[in-house]
Amino acid sequence: MKKIAVYVTGGVACYKTVSFVRLLQKAGYQVRVAMTKAAQEFVNPNLFASLLKEPVLTDLFQPMEQGKIAHIELADWCDYAIVVPATANIIAKMAQGIADEVVSTSLLATAQPTFVVPAMNTKMYQAASTQRNLQTLKRDGVKILDPVTGLLAEGYSGQGRMPEPTEIATWFLSEITSEQKLKNKRILITAGGTQEAIDPVRLIVNRSSGKMGYALAKAAQQQGAQVTLVSTVPALPVPTGVEVIYVQSAQEMRQAVLKTYPQVDAVIMAAAVADYRVKNPAPTKIKKHSETLTLELVKNPDILKELGAQKEQQVLVGFAAETHDLQHYAQQKLIQKNLDLLVANDVSRKDIGFGSNDNEVILFQPEQAPILVAKADKAAIAQQILAVLASKLS
Template identity: 50%
Template sequence: MFNNKNIALYVTGSIAVYKSLSLVRLLVKNGANVRVVMTKEAQKFVTPLAFQTLTKNEVFTDTFDEKDVKEITHINIAMWADFSIVAPATANIIAKMANGIADDAVSTTLLATASKKIVVPAMNNNMWDNPATQRNIAQIENDNVTVLNPDKGFLAEGYTAKGRMIEPEDIVEKISEKFSFSDELAGKNVLVTAGGTQEAIDPVRYISNASSGKMGYAVANAAVSAGANVILVTTKDNLPLDSRINRVMVKSSNEMQKAVEQYFDNLDVLVMAAAVSDYRPEKIAEQKIKKTGSYLDLHLVKTNDILFELSKHKKNQFMVGFAAETQNLLENAQNKLNKKKLDMLCANDVSNKSIGFNSDNNQVSFIDKSGVFKKTDVESKTSVAREIIKAISEKI
């Protein structure tokens, strides 16, 4: 299952640490190479020697305890790992991950890690339900971290409630399920667009929309995790992005079209997640327009329909569009798919503020020529992105 995969296991201070010993045994049994990093608090429950015995690797516990002068251990582990598991994950380490705090061996190594991360929380139910913890969970999910939510069970406090770390067998099964498509786009060339385009009025003003780019970034990260060679053409540069992705910055719809056209012939998959402006000013003022009256008239003209233009030159590319609608969602989405000769379309209702522009969550209906073939739950954009990549891999 994990044949020759390098897995870094991060163990933090919870009574559930005893489960991590069983988790290590399962990972090793299934062919993984495992290295363990522990907090000082975790060592009060289980000694590093126990993990060292099971993994046959030295356990890293102190950022400043460098065994080899030729390497920096926490960077070495971060770069070595194919993916990382934090189990058990306390509220403390989740807060550190959400806010980029690096003050011990575990948090410092995690901050240096660019590959996939899986967090397995374990804590008291009141700590889990605390709004601060839930904000931190939402943040790390938005940062492309997979969270395996705790179960309802008998807690150390002596009563039954949600907060119990899921069992090691379930962790292995869920990881296998979530990353079962991790090689299904191996070697494929994928281009994703993200963000709202900016159409200049004058040197300091522009027309745009409320798109944050979060959905496009999530799709790009999911695609590279699935083994693809990924290019992201985007108007946004302030979101987490896997270091393996080639990011191309643009502003206007015209710039985005030129960038996509440059790579189109060599693509296997195009995912047009960007919110491209439908109109632009006919003329761009060379100098800032002064406020001289009560009204300012702008003459707007249509922008090019990038997907429609690309469809004229389509060969074997699998083309995916997005339909952000406020009414008649499925009808408008189906019309868009047919008009632009798309292979698949992702339709979402942006009138719903909980899943619309700038939200961390989304709900998407997947449409092809036969109609809707799947609808996601309301879930994080990271989770929706994984479902999009899985659907694409199955289609091609």
């Protein structure tokens, strides 16, 4: 039985959450509730407690049961979290990582898929700060149901009214039933740019930030996959539930990938692997003795091509970062490396790609027309890539 944590914040519409909880129960889900102090001014926690047959979380310093910290235990317990209604206040706290009362603290500790149903005055909803916060949540992978236009508590109409409980339940249940498209699939993802030593101080690197690979890892894990991430960027936070293997060079990445390859269902090679490395890295720091310095480079192993040659049951996804003739080079790479899907993007553009939070890609598949995925944040791009991957794995 799936477990859902419902977070109730202090909007006038929070009385509707009672009906929403009943709909979840009727659909066969196990539900627990946490409420802010403002929400308790509108709805007595005892009403939820009587429906749920267990206490409602109302205080950050609620007495511990069996040594458990209540707000952390709720975050760990649930499979999904939904904030309904979500005030401008809780949306701002979630976007900025503020944890100053029981609901915001528990939400900050929640690694599971999270959903938000905003409800507030139309001027508050349309405020630039609220819209920025909502965009931040979307980039973080939070699913949001837009409020509807209707009569508000202030006596006039505008967008900000919370949808009816049946509408929320239909949307939410539809989202979570389609969420686990990659359930129990084993996926290997690479991220970042490899680093090739010149001497103990200097490296040959590229501009890859690793953000796309990490977005893919987070989205795949949320969709039920068992994810192994081979990464060159330890500075980025590892998505909860994802196993990470840190490497530096192309040769180290090759070793890690080939070791895991036979056990996985799919590989997404999002890392930017250096084509060349220094033949003989200096054992000590190279000093400035002359006006020029010559480095002899040798070719690195082509990991993606090697995977394509060894491929059995795996679905193999490659990336192509190009500065010109994108479609021509992408089609070549798709065929030459025996790929099932190739994700190509134009890294000459300053608004997408390396280092950016956004991307725009074209998806290439054998004997199919290319699919343009228009500019969006990398979390949204990851969802589009994984939707195609899921269709191939099914």
